[in-house]
Amino acid sequence: MLQLLKGVSASLALLMLSAVAQAGTVTVYTALEEDEIADYVKAAKTALPDVDLKVLRLSTGDLGARIIAESGNPQHDVIWGWAVTNMLDPRITALLEPYEVKGADKLPASAKGTDASWFAATGYVTAFCVNTEVLKAKNLPMPTSWKDLTNPVYKGEVVLPNPVSSGTGYMQIAGILQSQGEDKGWQFLKALDGNVAQYIKSGSRPCKAARGGEFAIGGSLAFAAIKSIEEGFPIKMVIPTDGAGYELEASGLMKSAKNKADAKRFLDWTLSPEAAALYTSYKELVTISGTAPSKAAQTAGFPADVAKAVYPIDFARSARERDGILKNWQTSIGR
Amino acid sequence: MSIAAVEVAERAGFRLRRSGNDHLLIAAAIALPCLALLIFFVFPLAMMLWRSLVADDGTIGFANYLALARTPGILKATLNSLTLGLATTAVCLSLGFVLAYTMTRTRVPGARIVSAVLALPMLAPSLVLGLGLIFLLGRNGLISGMLGKRIDIYGFPGLLIADVLYALPQAVLILKAALAHADARYYDAAEVMGAGRWRQFVDVTLPNVKFGLLSAGFVVFTVTITDFGNAAVIGGDYAVLATEIYNQVTGQMKFGIGAVVGLLLLAPTGIAVYIERVAAQRQFGGGAEGAVPPQLSFVPARDIPLSIVTGLATLSVLAVIGVVIYASFMRLWPYRLTFTLKHYDITLSGGYAPLWTSLLVSLFAAGLGTCLLFALVYGIRRLPSWPAKIVYLVAVMPVGVPGLVLGLSYIFAFNIAGSPLSVLYGSTLLLALCNFYHYHTQGFLTMVTGMRAVPPALEEAATCLGSGAAQVLANVIIPAMSPTLVSVFFFLFMRSMVTLSAVIFLVTPSLGIAAVSVMRLDEAGFVSQAAAFSTCIMAVVCTAALVMQLALKRLARGGRR
Numbered sequence: 001m002l003q004l005l006k007g008v009s010a011s012l013a014l015l016m017l018s019a020v021a022q023a024g025t026v027t028v029y030t031a032l033e034e035d036e037i038a039d040y041v042k043a044a045k046t047a048l049p050d051v052d053l054k055v056l057r058l059s060t061g062d063l064g065a066r067i068i069a070e071s072g073n074p075q076h077d078v079i080w081g082w083a084v085t086n087m088l089d090p091r092i093t094a095l096l097e098p099y100e101v102k103g104a105d106k107l108p109a110s111a112k113g114t115d116a117s118w119f120a121a122t123g124y125v126t127a128f129c130v131n132t133e134v135l136k137a138k139n140l141p142m143p144t145s146w147k148d149l150t151n152p153v154y155k156g157e158v159v160l161p162n163p164v165s166s167g168t169g170y171m172q173i174a175g176i177l178q179s180q181g182e183d184k185g186w187q188f189l190k191a192l193d194g195n196v197a198q199y200i201k202s203g204s205r206p207c208k209a210a211r212g213g214e215f216a217i218g219g220s221l222a223f224a225a226i227k228s229i230e231e232g233f234p235i236k237m238v239i240p241t242d243g244a245g246y247e248l249e250a251s252g253l254m255k256s257a258k259n260k261a262d263a264k265r266f267l268d269w270t271l272s273p274e275a276a277a278l279y280t281s282y283k284e285l286v287t288i289s290g291t292a293p294s295k296a297a298q299t300a301g302f303p304a305d306v307a308k309a310v311y312p313i314d315f316a317r318s319a320r321e322r323d324g325i326l327k328n329w330q331t332s333i334g335r
Numbered sequence: 336m337s338i339a340a341v342e343v344a345e346r347a348g349f350r351l352r353r354s355g356n357d358h359l360l361i362a363a364a365i366a367l368p369c370l371a372l373l374i375f376f377v378f379p380l381a382m383m384l385w386r387s388l389v390a391d392d393g394t395i396g397f398a399n400y401l402a403l404a405r406t407p408g409i410l411k412a413t414l415n416s417l418t419l420g421l422a423t424t425a426v427c428l429s430l431g432f433v434l435a436y437t438m439t440r441t442r443v444p445g446a447r448i449v450s451a452v453l454a455l456p457m458l459a460p461s462l463v464l465g466l467g468l469i470f471l472l473g474r475n476g477l478i479s480g481m482l483g484k485r486i487d488i489y490g491f492p493g494l495l496i497a498d499v500l501y502a503l504p505q506a507v508l509i510l511k512a513a514l515a516h517a518d519a520r521y522y523d524a525a526e527v528m529g530a531g532r533w534r535q536f537v538d539v540t541l542p543n544v545k546f547g548l549l550s551a552g553f554v555v556f557t558v559t560i561t562d563f564g565n566a567a568v569i570g571g572d573y574a575v576l577a578t579e580i581y582n583q584v585t586g587q588m589k590f591g592i593g594a595v596v597g598l599l600l601l602a603p604t605g606i607a608v609y610i611e612r613v614a615a616q617r618q619f620g621g622g623a624e625g626a627v628p629p630q631l632s633f634v635p636a637r638d639i640p641l642s643i644v645t646g647l648a649t650l651s652v653l654a655v656i657g658v659v660i661y662a663s664f665m666r667l668w669p670y671r672l673t674f675t676l677k678h679y680d681i682t683l684s685g686g687y688a689p690l691w692t693s694l695l696v697s698l699f700a701a702g703l704g705t706c707l708l709f710a711l712v713y714g715i716r717r718l719p720s721w722p723a724k725i726v727y728l729v730a731v732m733p734v735g736v737p738g739l740v741l742g743l744s745y746i747f748a749f750n751i752a753g754s755p756l757s758v759l760y761g762s763t764l765l766l767a768l769c770n771f772y773h774y775h776t777q778g779f780l781t782m783v784t785g786m787r788a789v790p791p792a793l794e795e796a797a798t799c800l801g802s803g804a805a806q807v808l809a810n811v812i813i814p815a816m817s818p819t820l821v822s823v824f825f826f827l828f829m830r831s832m833v834t835l836s837a838v839i840f841l842v843t844p845s846l847g848i849a850a851v852s853v854m855r856l857d858e859a860g861f862v863s864q865a866a867a868f869s870t871c872i873m874a875v876v877c878t879a880a881l882v883m884q885l886a887l888k889r890l891a892r893g894g895r896r
Contacts, residue, residue, distance in 0.1 A: 027844060034859035038684050054844035059858055061585035065739075066840055068588055069746040075761070075843070089588060091391075133670075134475075165567075165578070165586035198489055201567040201581065208862065213475035213669065227860035232667050326587070330407040335572035 025052040026262045029067060031060045032081035032249065033223060036282040043278055044269050051262045059202070060086060060167045071095055077257035078266060081249035083167050085174075087118050088319040097255040099264060103271030103288070110312070111248060111287040120248035121270055123285035125310050126172050127222040128238040129207035134216040143217065145242045146176060150191045157216035158195045159206040164326050164334065167247070168203025168221055173329065174318040175245020179311040186332070193333050211235050222284045222302075237301065239309055246285060246310040285310070357804035365714035368707040369726060374756070376733055376772045379744035386747065387594035399591035403599075406592070408574055416560045416576040419491070420603075423498045423559040424552050430499070431506035431551060432544075433644050438507075439514040440540075442631045443642045452649045455656045457504045458829040458876040460853045460869045464500055465568035466862070467655035468493060470662060475669065477658065489571030497565035500655060502558050503648075505777050506551040508826055512781050512819050513547020514540075516788035519629035532637065546613050546787065550780040553603075553610060554734055557776075561600050561737040564836065576600060577737055584739060597740035604728075604735040611727045614783055626790065660873075663866035678867040683856055685847050687868075690875055693832050693849035696767045701828035704771035704778060705820055712782040713812065734776035738836025745769050746840055761843045769841060770831035778823045785819025786812075821887060825880055832876050 030037060034057060041053055056076070058066060060083045067079070068091055079087070079096075086092065098116040112119040128149075130142060134157070143149055149158055161169030177185035197215055200206050206218030207225055211233035225237035251270060257263045269275060276288045284297040285306050297306055390398035403409060434453065438446040456464060471477050472493070474485040488496070517540075525535045541548075563577040570578070576596060584593035662668040666675045681687060711730060715723050733741070749760045759765040771778075789812055797807045813820070835850040842851050849872050856865035 034683065034855055056842070056844045057855065058839065059585075061588075062839055064588040065584050065590070065743065066746070068590065069743050069840065070750055072747075073750045073752040073757070075750070086588065091588070162582075162586075165582045167586070198571040201578065204858065204860070205568075208860075212469065212473070214469065214473050224860060231860065232671070234670065322587070327407065334408055335574065 024050065024259065024262065025054055026078060026259055026266050027076040028053060028055045028078045028080045028266070029063055029076040030055060030057055030080040030082065031063050032057065033282070036278075039282075040270075040275065040278055043274060044266065047269055047272070047274065048262070048265055051266065053266065055080075061165070061202075064089075064092075067092065067095070074254055074256040077254055077259055077263040078251065079254065080251045080270065081122065082251070083171075084118065084120055084248040084250040084315050085167060085170070085319050085322070087250040087252065088315060093117055095254055095256070096252040097257070097260075099253045099267065101264075101271055102268040106271065106289045107287050108289070110315075113252075118250040118252040119271070120250045121275070121286065121288055122279050122283040123246050123248040123287065125222045125239060125246045125284055125306065126168075126175060126244045127220060127225045128240065129210040129218040129220050129225045129228060130236045130238055131210045131213055131216050131234055132236055133234045134210075134213055138216065140216060142236065142238070144238060144240070146188070146192065146240045147242055149195060149217065149219075150188070152195070154217060155195045156197045158192075158219070159197050159209050159215045159217070160199055160219040161203045161206055162199035162201055162334075163329055165201045166203045169199070170318075170322065170326070171245040171247045171313075172219055173245075173325065174321075175243045175311050175313060177325065178245075178313060178318070179243030186328070189329070189333060199335065207235075226284075239302065241309075243311045244309065245313055247313075248285075248287070248315065360804050360808075361714060361717050364710040365718060365726075368711035368714070371707055371768075372711075372726075372729055372772075372775075375768050376775065377729060379741070379748035380732075380736065382747035383594050383597060383740060383744040386590050387598055388591075390591055391589065399595045403579075403592050403595045406579070409576075409579065412574040412576045412579055415574055419494060419498065419573075419575060420556045420560045422495055423502060424556045426495070426499050427502050427506045427555040428548060428552050430644070430648060431503055431510050431555075432548070433641060434503075434648060435507050435510035435514050437638075437641045437645045439511055440517070440629070440631065441638050441641060442633050443638050443645065449645055449649050452653050453504050453507055454825070454829065454880075455504075455652055455873070456500050457826065458833060458873055458880075459656055459659075460833045460850055460872060461501070461564040461835060462568075462853055462857055462865055463656060463659045463869045463873075464497055465565060466662075466866060467657075467659045468497055468500075468569055470658045470668070471655060472496070489569060490573040493569035493571065494565055494573055494575075497569050498559045498562065500652065501562065501565065502555040503652075505558065505826075506555050508777065508822060509551040509554065509781050509784055510544065510547050512784040512788075512822065513544040513551075515785075515818060516626065517543070517629050518626035520627055522629055532634070546610070546616075547784050549610050549613055550784060553606060553731070554777055554780060557600075557603055557734045560603065561735060563737065563739070580737055580739055584743070590743065593740070593743075597737060600737060601732065601735040604732045607728055607731040608724070610731070611724055614727070614787070656873075659866050660870050663863055663870050665863070668863065678861075678863040679871070681852075681856070681864055681868060682861070683852060683859075683864075685852070687871065689847035689852045690849045690871065692763065692847060693872070694875065694879065696763050696770065696848060697828050697831035699764070700767040700771040700831040701824045703767065704775075704827045705824045707771075708775070708778045708782045708823060709816070709820060712779065712786050713808070716786070730779045731776045733772050733774070736773075738773060738834065739840075741769065741773055742837035742840030745837070761841075761846065763846060766838055766841050766846070766848065767831070769837050770834055771827060773834060773837050774827055774830045778827055781823050781826070782816075782819060785816050785823075789815040817891075821884075825883075828880070829876055832872060 037055060037057055041055055045053060063082060064086050074095065096117040100116050101119055104112055104119055107119055128143065135142065140153055163169035163173050173189060176188060180188055200209065203221055204224040207220035207228060209215050210218030211228040222237060225235060228235040229237065251267060253263055253267060271288060276286060276291045279286045280292055280294040284294055284302055286294055302309065387399055388395050390396065434449065437443050438449060469476060472486060472488045473479065474487060479486050521539045522535055525539055530538065561577050563581050566575050566578045567581065577600065580593045580596045583589040663678055664674055666673045715726055718726065745765065749756050749765060751757055793811050794807055797811050833850050835854055838848060839851060842848060853865050853868050856868055
């Protein structure tokens, strides 16, 4: 019996082990992509050898739910690379502490909060994943714009993310509505709806559906398209020429951070020239001025200046209008 | 004092002491699981209820309820959920009954294989079921390829198949426990009275499994309406209530409305009140003292159709899961089908390490869970009627809570600064408990079904012969319950290895688990690696299950000697 008790208490101790946090650590919550995080963290650990970086990666939506649910007793020091539309939610900005990050002067005004509560070094862009095999089999032309997708030949071959459940989906329709204006924008979305086979719940899934050959065209993110091309899928990435929405990946310091000094050093590092150089191998959109053209963007066939290819989204407006737009979408288009 | 008087006194004293111990045992059997249920289920749920009353701007009231009522399409989603739930329940109950019946009451060969294959959907990460269905039945799937026509399963048909695959093993688990015990004497009597096989089935078999059928139907219906994993992958535009939670919470960071939907989905658990009433009725078949197990014979008219249905169901499950395992060895599904092991070289930081954490968490969840459930089911029979009813209702409620809601409610309950319970936050122990309570209902109902088969008269006889409660427990109840205990243990173990929706809110940077690794690989675009990792999880679970089963067998043999 004593043996059993000992065993039980030992395994209990083992189970509880991970609950203890250590001093000198910086806990980071991020929605950046898995493989880039591994690279950045490796470099950051070399640059800041005395800081123990602990990184939790969740998708944009799951991370938002977690941050707000934990807001009574936050567990993290830093938010790193998370959709700025979510970051601008008043419940999130209330958790952030303004900090003049080193290198902020190299960012355009659109990539940082006026009160210095957030800044964004990178971003991602709307892209179509077009399956060339399906196009060939069905003898369909290659689309180049949103407008092309309304062509009746694509009926039932287009899948898009559902804006109600996916941030990427919202980014896409915000890009269309802001670039075409309210009235024309909604008319256009309705026309597009006629060709859409389904609105999928997440932002990367339409690309997966297209690359598996389930549908010809999946409206998604450049990241998902680039990744699929790398893996060898018969995918061509198309950045729509008319109002490609984009999203910035924002970072900020938590008011509740337990280790502010080190957290600030980490945030400074994310804008360092070293970090900027790393971004170019993963990111199609780097906001830090003076950064060399992105390798990722080149291999994917991006124009030299991506900033010109995308529509200059007003993020404050898109965060503000989100509820109304989604409600309208659900009543007029939602299925 | 005469010798006789001393004897009587001694005996009385002895009895008293022992019945004191009995009371202690029974009190502990009731108190411990109830306390745990209060802390790890009722308390988090209460926090969620509270959230549903807090509007986004911080005011208290019913704003979220009104907002939900005004959400466009909410009525349609509710109706869709009901339709899907009822359809899934109808399919799972009829198919599940055929499978359970074939495995327990006929001599159709291969019952063990069927049982093993049917366990696969329980131990497969949900990604596997979704992927498998798309690989097989998708527009570009194997079957579309064979037919030369793009079949469209997205929407209701796909969702129905996926939900049946997911819920069927859980229905079979309960139905097998209900059918496992039978008394040949009733069948013999019926035979003598001239009843044909069909009459015997309708008048003897069915009434005896009424409780099992009800419980299984309840579980299937509830897991179907609370699931949104399948809905997200294969549901297409078929909106259901559970996806509304996803839309609100994950899509728009609105907890309040999400919490309201979560509470709404709890409504069907109210039917448990009726199930409890059925549970209180005594069954006349299997639970009788001196029951004679029926001789299983081969009846061609019955067994041939049964084997065909069972074989088809087994093959379908095998095909859906097998295709994913197969694809994990292919260079680039569905374009380059050459063998490779490269997807097994997991590029994710941490590699396969989370598998072992999951194994620890799952063993703990299953071990602790089985003990607590057994104690609860043992204790609840000794409670007066109305407290028993309340405990019963609470014990079957967890199945009505979607994983996402449960995970968030654990944050609200265990991440409070200064609360003594917050020590648990971020620990593997809390993960294990969360997994256990996520599947509490299924374990509880299986356990209750199994306990009904313990002959009350045997218990009474043992007590009359002077056995204390502990001895009755060890010599009568546990031996009779052992198949049920084992299946509940494995059920909890398997689900705990792969369940995802709740635990993504509880993992920390230093605490990775296998199901989350699969999700991360999938989100990072490495779908083949996600399939490979899932295959490894399934292999580990199968191996662990085999080893444990062998150990149990050896233990049972040793015990008998």
